[in-house]
Structures are given as structure tokens and as C-alpha cells.
Amino acid sequence: MSAREFNFDGLVGPSHNYAGLSFGNVASFSNVKSASNPKLAALQGLAKMRALAQRGFGQALLPPQDRPNFRLLRSVGFTGTDAEVLSRAAKEAPVLLACAYSASPMWTANAATVSPSADTADGRTHFTPANLNNKLHRAHEHTQSARALRAIFKDEKHFAVHDALPGTPAFGDEGAANHTRLCSTHGDSAVELFVYGRSEFDVAVPAPQKYPARQTLEASQAVARLHGLSAGRTVYIQQNPDVIDQGVFHNDVIAVGNANVLFYHEQAFADTANSLEQLRQAMDGVGAKLNAIRVDTAQVSVADAVASYLFNSQLLSKDNGKMALVIPHECQENAAVAAYLQGLVASGDAVDELIHFDLRQSMRNGGGPACLRLRVALTEAEVAAMHQGVVMTETLYHTLVAWVEKHYRDRLEPADLADPALAIEVHTALEELSRILGLPGLYDL
Ligand SMILES: NCCC[C@H](NC(=O)CCC(=O)O)C(=O)O
Structure with missing residues (x-):
């Protein structure tokens, strides 16, 4: 069956902010409590979606979440009117207010793990939202x-x-950021590769010492079971705990796959030789040949990979049989990475084009091009069966730019989260958004 990959990018919400909440994510921690620009953040994301849609890539969006999450604040004891809840939380537990206001749903690579119909026992596309616990x-x-x-x-x-x-540590699940499909073309049965950071029950599996490993082996196995994946086409690889301790909080900060290509850093995995051998064998079973593009530490250090987000790129299949690598501007600004990329494109290997975007508002919270999108490979019948209002078109792009211009602030300081007017602005904007997208029951407002 032929299929087309759609990237569902997270539309940045009106309260995009930097709260320094992600211990282990270097960018989030170093930009703690600086001012953000929600309007610019949303426009940067929309520009990427539009440019890729214009190039003919399947592009859609996932809407922002309602913020602040008053249910969260009320569930931990803040009572009264919405304004009272906000003022008490701001005074007594500002970090909880920041959690309820988190910008993080914009990184839709963490929204869910997706197994397309070609991979699943019942021939349906399966989604498991990530508990992100x-x-x-x-x-x-x-x-x-x-x-x-x-x-x-x-x-x-x-x-x-x-x-x-x-939602328990044994089942820590971060979604598609630790998952990729390897195959010949998107419509083929693929090998689904799950990369985990630690095991809850196997004490022999080494874990990082400094930063948390967010994804467990047990969670990956549970998702594979829920999706009805076949054992022969499912591979589990352990992430190198040392790189987690250097700020690689998700596998998509150090590796990315597309079709038969796995683009990865030399230090990405705990046992590279064995892991790749397993992957090669499984891919043999689906008639695909692994093209492993390895980047050595001598070319790009782990620190440069984390700073530039070289691997948090999107690898997109093009009609000419080659792939484009979608990268953030930071890759061009890092001398080692820029030099590596020049060589990569000149090498004649799978990647023949670089497409770069200014995504600084997202990057400052540790989210690059790959974090911003959830991949869903869909057959023609499935494309027709999904809701059409979220598919990126020129018309939707212009409507959303006007909507952002109308509702978004261009500066948000941490103290602004206490402003009751902000919560009302977000609600008003999202009510209008659900009408624009044709999804009336989208929010439980
Ligand atoms: N895939 C990219 C995810 C980035 C995300 N950052 C954050 O949540 C930062 C939020 C803040 O600090 O305000 C994370 O670490 O999970």
C-alpha cells in the first residue's frame, strides 16, 4: 500500500513561556525565567509549516492546549474563582503555576507514539498518547x-x-521522540525502533547518574503490545546513559531516522554494534537495507550536537529519491556542525538538501524541528478519513497568522503568568481557534 508521511506540528500557544522546568534539558534550564515572545514563537512555527507544505510535504498541525490548566491547580488545593486560584498559586507555589502554564505541548513529538496501519495487527493506525510522567x-x-x-x-x-x-515511573513514556520507523518507503511494513533510557525491572541495564532517563524499556514494550506490532519487526535499543548525562534527554536529540536511513551520533547508543546488527536483521525481514549515517565525535562533539540540535532535524523523503534535512539556524552557526553538513550534502549519500528555519523561540526551551512535529504515515483512504481542518494550506496559514496577530502578546515575563487577563486571553483565542479548525468539541473549556 502506498502512504504519505504527514508531519503534525504543534501550533505554539498564546502563553508560550520559559519556566526552566526541565531538569536534564540544558536549554530549558539555561533560559530559566527569561522573557518569551509568544507571537514570534507561533509565527516561526507557522512559517516552517507553510514552507514545508508549499514544497509538497504532507503538513498538518496539532492545536495548542488550554492554559493554565485550572484542573491541575484545583486538584492540588487552590480554590475559589479562577482569579483567586491564580493569585494564590502565584504567591504560594509559583512553580506549580508555571507547570499549569507550561508551553510544552507545542513539542508534539512527545504527544504520542504512532504506528501506521502497515505495521499493526488490525491494519489500523494506532496512537498512544505519552504519559510524560x-x-x-x-x-x-x-x-x-x-x-x-x-x-x-x-x-x-x-x-x-x-x-x-x-502514570508511574515504570512506564515513563515520552512518545515519538524515542521511536522511529525504518523501511523502504512509508507505506511498507516497517521495523519500529524504540530507544529507551533505562529499565525499571532489569537491574543489569545501566542508568544515567546525573540526569533522569525519561523513557523506560517497559513503556516501549507496552506501546508495542497495544499497537499490535509483530515481535520480528520491533527492535529495542538502549540509549547511551552517558549522553543522557550530557543533556540528551530524548533520543531525538542524538539520532533521527527516515525510510531506510538512520542518522546518528557515534555515542548515541549503549551498544552500537549489537544494536545496529539487530536492526539490520529485522530490516532484512521487511526487504529494506539499513543506511546508517554515523557522525563521529571527532566531527561533531556531543556538546555541539546538543547546542546545535543537528540530530533534532527532520529527514524528509523527496520525489527525486533523496532526502532533505530540516535544521534550525543554530546548525549553521556552529562551525563544526556547519562544516559537517557541507560534507554530508557533498558526499552524494541520501541527504542532498538542507532546509533551515529560525526556530529560536522553541530552541530556547530545548525544542528543535523534530520536537515540533509528530509523524503520521497515512494511506490515501486514511488521509481522506482524518479531519481536514488541521491540514496546512495557504488559506489556513493566512487565517492563523491573522489569528495570532490578534490574540498573542509579543512579550511574556514569568510574573505575567499571575495576570488573570492572560488566562482570559488564552481562552478567548482557543475558542476562536476551535471554530477556525472546525473542531467544536476540541477543548473542555
Ligand atoms: N522534545 C522537546 C521537549 C522540550 C521540553 N521542554 C520543556 O518542557 C521546557 C519547558 C520550560 O522549561 O518552560 C522538554 O524538556 O520536554
Whole structure:
């Protein structure tokens, strides 16, 4: 069956802010409590979506989540009117207010793990929203992620949207940031590769010492079971715990795959030789030949990879049989990375084009091009069955730019989260957005 990959980018919400909530994510920690520009952040994201749609790549969006999450604040004891809840939280526990206001749903690579119909036992596309339970500010995303995915992929003949895994450390799940499919073309049965940071039950598996490993082996296995993946086409690889300790909080900060290409850093995995051998064998089973493009430490250090987000790029298949690498501007500004990329494109290997974007508002919180998108490979019938209002077109782009210009502030300081007017602005904007997207029940406002 032929299929087309759609990238569902997260539309940045009106309260985009930097709260320094992600211990282990160097950018989030170093930009703690600086001022953000929500309007610019949303426009940067929309510019990327538009440019890729104009190039003919399948492009859609996932809507922002309602912020602040008053349910979270009320569930931890803040009572009264919305304004009273905000003022008490700001005074007594500003970090909880920041969690309820977190910008993090914009990184839709963490919204869910997706297995296309070619890979699953029942021939439907399966989604498991990620519980993101390693971080309080992200652990409350999955309810709305499931709601949005169910609204867009409503047709149960084609799609199954599961509930998130139980929210407990054993099942720490960060979604597609630790998952990739390897195959010849998107419509083929693929090998699904899950990369985990630690194991809850196997004490022999080494874990990082300094920063948390967010994804567990047990969570990856549970997602594979829920999706009905076949054992022979599922591979689990351990991430190198040392690179987690250097700021590689998700695998998509150090590796990216597309079709038969795995683009990865020499230090990405715990046992590279064995892991890649397993992957090669599994790919043999689906008639695909692994093209492993390795970047050595001598070419690009782990620190440069983390600073530039070279691997947090999108690898997109083009009609000429080659791939484009979608990178943030930071890659061009890092001398080692820029030199590596020049050589990569000149080498005649799979990547023959670089497409770069200014995504600084997202990068300052540790999210690059790959974090901003959830990949869903869809057959023609599935494309027709999903909700059409989220597919990026020129018209939708212009409508959303006007909507952003109308509702978004261009400066948000941490103290502004206490402003009751901000909460009202966000609600008003999202009510209008659900009408624009044709998704009336999108929010539980
Ligand atoms: N895939 C990219 C995810 C980035 C995300 N950053 C954050 O949540 C930062 C939020 C803040 O600090 O305000 C994270 O670490 O999970």
C-alpha cells in the first residue's frame, strides 16, 4: 500500500513561556525565567509549516492546549474563582503555576507514539498518547493530547487512539521522540525502533547518574503490545546513559531516522554494534537495507550536537529519491556542525538538501524541528478519513497568522503568568481557534 508521511506540528500557544522546568534539558534550564515572545514563537512555527507544505510535504498541525490548566491547580488545593486560584498559586507555589502554564505541548513529538496501519495487527493506525510522567509540567498533557487526536482521527475503522500508559515511573513514556520507523518507503511494513533510557525491572541495564532517563524499556514494550506490532519487526535499543548525562534527554536529540536511513551520533547508543546488527536483521525481514549515517565525535562533539540540535532535524523523503534535512539556524552557526553538513550534502549519500528555519523561540526551551512535529504515515483512504481542518494550506496559514496577530502578546515575563487577563486571553483565542479548525468539541473549556 502506498502512504504519505504527514508531519503534525504543534501550533505554539498564546502563553508560550520559559519556566526552566526541565531538569536534564540544558536549554530549558539555561533560559530559566527569561522573557518569551509568544507571537514570534507561533509565527516561526507557522512559517516552517507553510514552507514545508508549499514544497509538497504532507503538513498538518496539532492545536495548542488550554492554559493554565485550572484542573491541575484545583486538584492540588487552590480554590475559589479562577482569579483567586491564580493569585494564590502565584504567591504560594509559583512553580506549580508555571507547570499549569507550561508551553510544552507545542513539542508534539512527545504527544504520542504512532504506528501506521502497515505495521499493526488490525491494519489500523494506532496512537498512544505519552504519559510524560517524568515531569510534572508535562504529565498533565496526555488527557488533552488524547482528546485532540480522537477529534482528528475519529474514524475507528481506520484509527485507534489508546489511553496513555499508567502514570508511574515504570512506564515513563515520552512518545515519538524515542521511536522511529525504518523501511523502504512509508507505506511498507516497517521495523519500529524504540530507544529507551533505562529499565525499571532489569537491574543489569545501566542508568544515567546525573540526569533522569525519561523513557523506560517497559513503556516501549507496552506501546508495542497495544499497537499490535509483530515481535520480528520491533527492535529495542538502549540509549547511551552517558549522553543522557550530557543533556540528551530524548533520543531525538542524538539520532533521527527516515525510510531506510538512520542518522546518528557515534555515542548515541549503549551498544552500537549489537544494536545496529539487530536492526539490520529485522530490516532484512521487511526487504529494506539499513543506511546508517554515523557522525563521529571527532566531527561533531556531543556538546555541539546538543547546542546545535543537528540530530533534532527532520529527514524528509523527496520525489527525486533523496532526502532533505530540516535544521534550525543554530546548525549553521556552529562551525563544526556547519562544516559537517557541507560534507554530508557533498558526499552524494541520501541527504542532498538542507532546509533551515529560525526556530529560536522553541530552541530556547530545548525544542528543535523534530520536537515540533509528530509523524503520521497515512494511506490515501486514511488521509481522506482524518479531519481536514488541521491540514496546512495557504488559506489556513493566512487565517492563523491573522489569528495570532490578534490574540498573542509579543512579550511574556514569568510574573505575567499571575495576570488573570492572560488566562482570559488564552481562552478567548482557543475558542476562536476551535471554530477556525472546525473542531467544536476540541477543548473542555
Ligand atoms: N522534545 C522537546 C521537549 C522540550 C521540553 N521542554 C520543556 O518542557 C521546557 C519547558 C520550560 O522549561 O518552560 C522538554 O524538556 O520536554
